[in-house]
Amino acid sequence: MLFRSHSEEGIRISQRFEYLTRLLRHKDPDIRYEAVYALSIELRRTRNRSVYGTLIKGLKDKDPRVRMWSAISLGYLGSKMAVPYIVEGLNDNHIIVRCKIAWALGRLGDKRAIKPLEEVIKKNEFWYVSNYAYRALTRINGKR
Numbered sequence: 001m002l003f004r005s006h007s008e009e010g011i012r013i014s015q016r017f018e019y020l021t022r023l024l025r026h027k028d029p030d031i032r033y034e035a036v037y038a039l040s041i042e043l044r045r046t047r048n049r050s051v052y053g054t055l056i057k058g059l060k061d062k063d064p065r066v067r068m069w070s071a072i073s074l075g076y077l078g079s080k081m082a083v084p085y086i087v088e089g090l091n092d093n094h095i096i097v098r099c100k101i102a103w104a105l106g107r108l109g110d111k112r113a114i115k116p117l118e119e120v121i122k123k124n125e126f127w128y129v130s131n132y133a134y135r136a137l138t139r140i141n142g143k144r
Contacts, residue, residue: 014050016042021054029063036069043076052077056085064094071097075104083110090116090133099132106136114140 020042023035036058039051055077058070071089074082086108089101102120105113113136120133 014048017048017051021051024054024058024066029061029066032058032061033063033065033069036066036073040069040073040076043073047077049077049079052079052082056082059085059089064092064097067092067094068097068100071101071104075107078108080108080110083108083112087113087116090120095126095129098129102129102132102136106132106139109140111140 017039020035020039024032024039026032026035036055039055042048043051051073055070055073058066059074061067061070067089071086074086083105086101086104090098090105092098092101098120102117105117117133117137117140121130121137123130
């Protein structure tokens with residue numbers, strides 16, 4: 001895995017972010033997936049906002065794994081500026097992406113996500129997508 005091998009080599013955090021950000025532009029979707037996954041691990045510890053724009057772009061990637069982990073990473077990053085971009089993912093054609101989009105919106109806790117999340121529940125599509133949306137709403141409304 002990209003993250004482990006490079007952290008073992010002792011690459012500084014800024015260098016790791018720069019390297020992983022470059023890999024997110026790679027033509028191979030497996031490499032982009034590994035890079036965004038590694039970024040999500042880094043962001044849990046450092047909250048480095050320098051990758052914000054790259055993660056926003058990742059929400060539009062062809063690979064659903066990249067879209068999913070971009071949303072998760074933005075949730076860990078905690079930037080409410082990402083909410084309008086993340087909300088668009090509630091209509092993704094991959095169920096797991098929609099679930100993690102709802103999770104990220106709940107983690108961000110921004111009231112702008114309430115109506116779109118309520119719409120997901122009203123659509124009553126797949127129960128687990130609705131469940132993620134409900135849990136996100138609960139978190140946003142402070143009941144958790």
